[in-house]
Amino acid sequence: MSTLIKNGMVITAGDTFQADILIKDGRIAMMGEDLVVEGAEVFDVEGKFVMPGGIDVHTHLDMPFGGTMSSDDFFTGHRAAAFGATTTHIDFVLQPMGGSLRDGLDTWHAKANGKAAIDYGFHMAITDLRDEVMDEIPTLVDQGITSIKLFMAYKGILQVDDITLFKAMMVAAEHGLLTMVHAENGDVIDVLVKQALANGQMDAIYHAKTHPALIEGEATGRAIALAGVANAPLYVVHMTCREALDQLALGRAKGLPVMGETCTQYMFVFEDDLTKPNFEGAKYVCSPPVRQPADRDALWSALTGGGLQAVSTDHCPFWFEGGQNGRIAGKELGRGDFSKIPNGMPGIEDRLGVMWHHGVNGGKFSPNRFVELMSTNPAKIFGLYPRKGSISIGADADIVVWDPEKDHTISASTHHMNTDYNVYEGMEVRGWTEKVFLRGRLIVDGDQWLGEAGSGQFLRREPFAEVL
Secondary structure (H helix, E strand, O other), rough: OOOOEEEEEEEEEOOOOEEEEEEEEEEEEEEEEEOOOOEEEEEEEOOOOOEEEEEEEOOOOOOOOOOEEOOOOOOHHHHHHHHHEEEEEEEEEEOOOOOOHHHHHHHHHHHHHOOOOOEEEEEOOOOOOOHHHHHHHHHHHHHHHOOOEEEEOOOOEEEHHHHHHHEEEEEEEEOOOOOEEOOOOOOHHHHHHHHHOOOOOOOOHHOOOOOOOOHHHHHHHHHHHHHHHHOEEEEEEEOOHHHHHHHHHHHHOOOOEEEEEEEEEOOOOOOHHHHHOOOOHHHHHHOOOOHHHHHHHHHHHHHHOOOOOOEEEOOOOOOOOOOOOOOOOHHHHHHHHHHOOOOOOOOOOOHHHHHHHHHEEEEOOOOOHHHHHHHHHHHHHOOOOOOOOOOOOEEEEEEEEEEEEEEOOOOOOOOOOOOOOOOOOOEEEEEEEEEEOOOOOOEEEEEEEOOOOOOOOOOOOOOOOOOO
């Protein structure tokens, strides 16, 4: 059966136009005015916007961390994403220590099998880069994985040295993979954390104090320099501060193949939030940490002016009060010791609503730039375009019907993420999801969930993707 979406205002990264959209066999088959298709299921969306589904390229579902697990799995996380107008995400596979990349990939496929409800891909987060693992990197392309992540932080656990990072960049570039980095100076962080603990500085605020912006800037600049020498495409994840943005701008001005993302929370949560009483500050502990309002201003400027290429979530939820009522342990693991607070925040459901309200309604950028940041650029950078991130003939019919006049109050009491708090609790936004189609099938209709566990597809991505 075919589906016809009529009378919507189509918004893409480059154009805004009135059109009807015909969907057949899960793909966009035709667009035009006043289409009439006998036997098609018709959705009249007059007065609404029609956009490609959101693509979140930075998530951590069902991930082990700090003696517990992130609390959304591949069903609850996908359902929440869909309610928030995200139809595709790319999650990070963790290589097990002492194991192979294939071992990690098998584990993550098993996590998604039978649960996935939207389409998804994988990045490979390399945690133990032995020589034989370096040799394994080129084989990732055959498995549909075209991006690797390396950590310049988490000393003694995940951190790689510059030699290893540089060699990995060269191998990745040769085979068309994109290198992603968590850019913080892990050696300095290790010294500062040990010093704080020795001084009895145990509260959540010291997480931020021991991860200063200067060392994010330093690591970002170092990674960009190495990428320039290796001629390796580089994507710096979860950028938070002016110091890091300055380094990215310098690298791009030199013509180096480097890109960056920020995450929604860095525009709305700040270091002072970590001082909230009764351990409430632990809710906002993530790495890199939240910064200052001046850094927020720099991030908005980079999003508006093109200095940043995408907005993701780094969705990594934990219960605030876990370990009870059948819940796995959560943030409470760090009571009395900030270094043991599980790092991460929920956000996969709220990204588009928050960024539409504050970005588009706030006059910071156009609806077209919104689509570019939330969907089209991520699809291009990570080898999914034009199948994803596009409203065009032949593209997957991942379509969001967006009501720009719908008022919505964000709250843990109504969200679909599997956690007991929301970073944006009480935030009132205008503009929210009305309907969501995944490959032509209606999976969200207002407040009604129509999707199915197991219906999401693994996406094999293309190497040598575009550097924007």
